[in-house]
Amino acid sequence: MANKCFVRCCSKRHPDILLPNNESLMLGRGPQTKIKEKRCSREQVQLWANYSKFIVQLKQIGPNPAVVNGKEFVKGDIGELEHEETVELLPGEFKYKIIFDPKPPKDKSSPLRDPIKRKMTTEVKTPLKVSKTQSSLFDVDYDITALEGSHGFRWEKVQNGDIYVMTSESCAGKSKIAAFDMDGTIITTQSGRVFAKDVNDWRILYPEVPGKLKSLHLDGYKIVIITNQRGIAIGRVKLDDFKVKVQRIAQKLNVPLQLFCCSGDGGMFRKPRIGVWNLLKARMNDNISINQESSFYCGDAAGRLASWMSGKKKDFSCSDRLFALNLEVAFHTPEEFFLGQKPTKKYNLPEFDPKSVDPKAPLLEPKSTELTSETQEVILLVGVQGSGKSFLAETIYEPAGYVVASNDRSGGRDKTLKILAQALDAGQSVVVDNTHGERDTRQKFVEVAQKRGVPVRCFLMKASAQQARHNNLFRELIGSDHAMIKEPLFHAFKTCFGASSKAMLPSVIDDDLCGCSLAHGTLPRTRLKRRLQRHCESELCAQVSKSRRRETLSHVSSREMSIIMK
Known part of the structure; x- marks a missing residue:
């Protein structure tokens, strides 16, 4: 029986895609495959692997044909693929190979067969389940590369630099996560400017910060800092300078911590999107499950209005509050968490909330309206x-x-x-x-x-x-x-x-x-x-x-x- 099965891109455009045992996976156009050709549907082919038989069943879903082992599949066709056999999502384009690990024994090879079963004339016996890992927009196969670090700190690059992770030497995985934004929450600029003028332009925001973090560590929390750093993506901040800066901050705080730097100008890792949290759960917490109810997030981008407190300007955004909402964890502002201030009600959330859209609302009003007509129009x-x-x-x-x-x-x-x-x-x-x-x-x-x-x-x-x-x-x-x-x-x-x-x-x-x-x-x-x-x-x-x-x-x-x- 195989331990794993992968779909491997023959042109090496992206990492291997895992095919879970007896779970459906749709392969087609999208960020996972990096295919942008519109002739290739987002759900071009449906795959499901049978680890015990070393076989992957394939069904053609998209309207444009795929090619399986040299034979063209049209919509509705079903076939089988074995180890190292191939499928082209479009004829002559986007070729993938099936890889079983370990390889199947030689006696598992099937005799010559017609790979196509037309139009569902034969029912698929393998029950179809949707893989939660593959169906989630924010769950991906992570490409993690170790970088040169400094004494006491480990650095890793994820997804070709979309995110950088720094882990201090004694930081270990915990079920309780105390997560913080960095700028405006843990530190601020020494100069008083909005953006730091150099690598040395910072100070700890409040005197209470180091002590609070040490208390959290003693209470069994893992200290995590999550920071958006668009300046790296646009070249305003050098990565090496940023690494020096955050290592000095960690030394000043003197508590084991892990830092996630979301350096992209968009994408799934940038807060308030939850890609960084999923990375933490999947690969950066020593295989320890996170207790969401016991965890929290603290940040200054809380959507607070002007004069939420006397003399205070409005927050530049509400991304930190939204991040906590997305994670379904408790949220605190720095003033609330470090200084003990009462939460303010003077804040705004985005005007549009899709959760408020009624999924059972009528398709058209009045309901008698037809989208299409049998007569020319x-x-x-x-x-x-x-x-x-x-x-x-x-x-x-x-x-x-x-x-x-x-x-x-x-x-x-x-x-x-x-x-x-x-x-x-x-x-x-x-x-x-x-x-x-x-x-x-x-x-x-x-x-x-x-x-x-x-x-x-x-x-x-x-x-x-x-x-x-x-x-x-x-x-x-x-x-x-x-x-x-x-x-x-x-x-x-x-x-x-x-x-x-x-x-x-x-x-x-x-x-x-x-x-x-x-x-x-x-x-x-x-x-x-x-x-x-x-x-x-x-x-x-x-x-x-x-x-x-x-x-x-x-x-x-x-x-x-x-x-x-x-």
Whole structure:
């Protein structure tokens, strides 16, 4: 029987991916495989390993074919792979090899066989279970490299420098974790500046800090410091200088501790995202399980308002408070923990909280509205960038036979208008996937349909700018091929859409002729199933429903629309 089974990338783009015994794993486009080619689905093939038989069963899930041992698989095909046999996620691209450890005995080799079982004619006997480790957005196979350290300190680099870990010589794993931010919590600048001017510009924040940490250590806590250090990523801070600085801080505190430096400019390790905590649990706590109820996190980025205490400025963000919320551990500010001050209620959390989105809300309002039509039509999608328009177009309309006309795909509005006209002339229905924030831009598309007597419907994505920002950050975490949306674009849509809201659709369009309507409801995001509920950024709550995330639409007649939009 095998002890382990891996999927190995033949081009060595990323570390081996573990295939747990009798547990399903989806392989396809995403951050784990570093595949960005859109022809490769996020769930391209489904794999599950049988350690006792030294066999991996494979099912083709994606619409574009994969190649298994030289034979093309289409959607629904099922086959088997043995040790060192290969699968190409696309023909001639993204080749992977199955590796069993230890290798199977020679008598385990199967006779020549047809690797394809068509269209589920033979049921898979191995029960399918979803691996919790592989399904979690923040659980990864860690690439850890030892670095040159100094006397009394061990340094490690994780994920090619996304995070650096310093562990003092006598620091050991514990079930209780006392975690702290560094800047503004353990230390501050000696100069009084916001950012340290050099490696020596620091001092312990409060005289009480060293004593409090020593008491925690004696009470059986492991002292952990978790700090975002974007300056390393952008070159403002040299890594060697940072290492010298934190070693001096540890010596000054004189208590065993472990420090996690999140050096990336984004990604899963940067607080308030929980990747660093998962790394601690998985690889950096001596295989000792962490008791979340007994652990806590302390930081100064608490979302406190101006004058939360007399003379105090507002906090620069609420990332530390969100980090604790994501971890479901107790949270303290430095003033509360080290000085014994009472917690303040003068703080703000992000405006958008996906936990408040009702997963059972109706798909459309009114419920009688249909997303698609059997007769030819044009659908205009309206909404801010990141509100879910492209997902709606690609997963609902395109599979239903609609032509997707999009400026992002075509390269410009004139080309998109041409695609719309050609598709309508060919008798096809079209979904236009643009922001359509301005009345004039919407009117040009409506006029093309009007000239051909084709009815138009309008679906408004009711996602707020805060929710769209959340979606934008979530795309970053899941390795989406979407370009990251810059902040000015959110403001630009709000400005132009608000200015033209009195005429959502051109008044010359007759409702009875063109069937114009404004849609409203919630759209399920099935590709986000099994994602954890997390706050993604300091000022954004990036939580995702454990079952599914939903975007909001609204449905009224075009005559009523001007009232709704005010």
